[in-house]
Amino acid sequence: MRLNKSDNIPVNYEKMKDRELVHLFRKKDDQLAFQELMNRHQAKIYSYIYSMIQNRETANDIFQETFTKVITKMDDTYNEQGKWIAWVMRIAHNATIDHIRKQKRFVDVKSSYDEGSKTDFYDRLPDEDSPGQQEKLELDESTSSLLKHIANLPEEQRTVVMLRHYYEMPFKEIAEITDVSINTALGRMRYALINLRKMFDEEHEKESKYL
Amino acid sequence: MSKIEDRCIAYIYNEMDPAERLEFERELQKDEDLLIELETLRRTAGCLNGLRCIEPPEFVVNSVKNKAESTTIKKTDAGSYRYLFASAAITLFAVMVYGAVIIQDQQRPGSADSNSTGNSEASLSTAGNISSVAAGTAGEMEEISPWVDHDEVIHFHERFNRGSVASVDSMFNHSLKKLTRVNSSRTVQQVQQQIHLTGGNR
Numbered sequence: 149m150r151l152n153k154s155d156n157i158p159v160n161y162e163k164m165k166d167r168e169l170v171h172l173f174r175k176k177d178d179q180l181a182f183q184e185l186m187n188r189h190q191a192k193i194y195s196y197i198y199s200m201i202q203n204r205e206t207a208n209d210i211f212q213e214t215f216t217k218v219i220t221k222m223d224d225t226y227n228e229q230g231k232w233i234a235w236v237m238r239i240a241h242n243a244t245i246d247h248i249r250k251q252k253r254f255v256d257v258k259s260s261y262d263e264g265s266k267t268d269f270y271d272r273l274p275d276e277d278s279p280g281q282q283e284k285l286e287l288d289e290s291t292s293s294l295l296k297h298i299a300n301l302p303e304e305q306r307t308v309v310m311l312r313h314y315y316e317m318p319f320k321e322i323a324e325i326t327d328v329s330i331n332t333a334l335g336r337m338r339y340a341l342i343n344l345r346k347m348f349d350e351e352h353e354k355e356s357k358y359l
Numbered sequence: 360m361s362k363i364e365d366r367c368i369a370y371i372y373n374e375m376d377p378a379e380r381l382e383f384e385r386e387l388q389k390d391e392d393l394l395i396e397l398e399t400l401r402r403t404a405g406c407l408n409g410l411r412c413i414e415p416p417e418f419v420v421n422s423v424k425n426k427a428e429s430t431t432i433k434k435t436d437a438g439s440y441r442y443l444f445a446s447a448a449i450t451l452f453a454v455m456v457y458g459a460v461i462i463q464d465q466q467r468p469g470s471a472d473s474n475s476t477g478n479s480e481a482s483l484s485t486a487g488n489i490s491s492v493a494a495g496t497a498g499e500m501e502e503i504s505p506w507v508d509h510d511e512v513i514h515f516h517e518r519f520n521r522g523s524v525a526s527v528d529s530m531f532n533h534s535l536k537k538l539t540r541v542n543s544s545r546t547v548q549q550v551q552q553q554i555h556l557t558g559g560n561r
Contacts, residue, residue, distance in 0.1 A: 173427075182427050186420065194415035208419045215423040219430050290409040312372065313407050319374055334365040341368075341403040348406065 157184050166232045174222055186215075189233055192314045193240050199310045200244045202299045210247060214240040237315065238325045241307065248303055297347040305340035308333055363390075367397045371404055 161169065161184040172181035193214065198207040217239050226235050298306055307326055311317045317325075323333040363386065369375050370383050387394050505513050 179424075179428055183424065186423065190420060191412040191414050194419075195410075195413045198413050199410075204416075208416060211415055211419055212422055212426075216426055219423075219427050291411045291413075294407065294410050309407065313410055314412065319369070319372070331362075331365060334368045335362070337368045337372075338365055338400065341400045344406070345399060345403045348403070 157187070170222070170226070170232045182219075185232070189236065193236065195314050196237070196310045197240055197244055199295055199298055199314075200303075200306060201247065202295065206247065210240070210243050213243050217243070231321075233315070234317070234321055234325065237311065237317070241311075241325055245303070245307075293351075297344055297351075300347060301340055301343055304328075305336050305343065308336045309340045309344075312337060363393060364396060367393070367400055370397065371401050 157180050161180055164172075164181075164184070166185060166188070169178075169181040169185050172178040173185070190211075194207065194211050197210045197214070198204070201207050201210065214236070218236055221239075226232065298309060301309065304326065308319075308322055311322045311325065312319070319330050319333045319337070323330045326333065328336075366375075366383055370380065375383060387397065507513050
């Protein structure tokens with residue numbers, strides 16, 4: 149749903165920068181400015197959350213939770229000097245990671261760190277909300293297949309892939325959001341691509357067997 | 360400096376400055392394995408371009424929109440309440456200041472109300488009561504009701520607070536100095552017929 153179609157957002161709002169829209173919403177309670185901000189970013193934010201969680205209901209909840217925090221905390225914690233979307237993505241990322249960690253919290257096994265993939269046991273565990281176990285969105289085949297593979301990546305690699313892909317976020321910003329160094333962020337992206345390559349190859353092998 | 364393999368990512372995603380990029384391309388020419396890895400990573404990264412954005416459901420978007428509207432209304436309400444409270448506080452403060460000024464004005468020693476009592480240190484009223492003001496303490500007035508015994512001696516020492524003994528003594532001595540000797544016995548007799556006053560301060 150694009151709000152500007154149903155709510156008739158003036159054209160000049162579409163030309164404004166995020167910062168100007170945020171200012172209008174904060175200082176003048178301009179609802180149209182907020183709707184325009186949502187129009188611009190809602191799909192990317194939702195895609196990021198959904199790709200991390202792989203469950204529609206939970207993604208809906210986390211999306212709403214994210215925007216509730218955005219609305220209520222914008223006056224107190226958002227500094228207009230910074231990028232608004234980076235601030236929102238940090239909130240979305242934290243809410244998503246909180247959810248994923250809650251799901252894994254009750255697993256009573258010893259963590260083992262694997263130097264090869266730079267992941268521990270928890271990262272290699274599939275999420276409870278993994279595709280196939282829960283209801284999935286109706287997506288095009290390519291997106292659905294890619295998301296399935298991305299869902300099997302360790303959490304931190306998945307995060308870097310999604311932030312980079314959906315937001316074209318510089319690795320410096322990804323490093324800031326995920327509280328790691330830029331080299332770690334680059335390393336995670338590299339391992340993510342290597343792991344995805346393996347998954348694509350395995351899938352290809354399976355398909356060739358059935359043919 | 361990051362590992363050379365990690366720098367492949369920076370190269371693929373155009374996050375190198377021109378000088379760094381040039382240096383990395385020189386290394387690629389020298390190292391064939393690095394070039395193969397770079398191309399593999401680039402192909403995999405290219406596959407991710409097939410990912411499409413997923414729109415959130417309409418009811419979720421509407422819910423967020425309603426939340427934003429209700430928060431704005433709450434903020435507006437809170438703002439008007441804040442204005443009301445501020446006005447009430449200012450009014451209350453003004454009333455308190457005005458009251459304090461009036462009270463202070465009334466308590467001032469030189470004010471009109473206190474003049475009438477402040478100037479009279481001691482006087483014998485027509486009813487026989489002595490009104491005295493403690494020496495040096497403006498406004499602290501103590502009423503003394505003396506009594507006269509059968510020997511026509513006036514008593515007042517038990518009729519005032521112990522704290523004001525000194526002031527009454529001074530008043531008494533001051534009055535004593537004003538007494539003049541009576542030369543004419545006739546006048547004395549005349550006075551004795553009316554009232555016989557002697558001071559007593561035991």
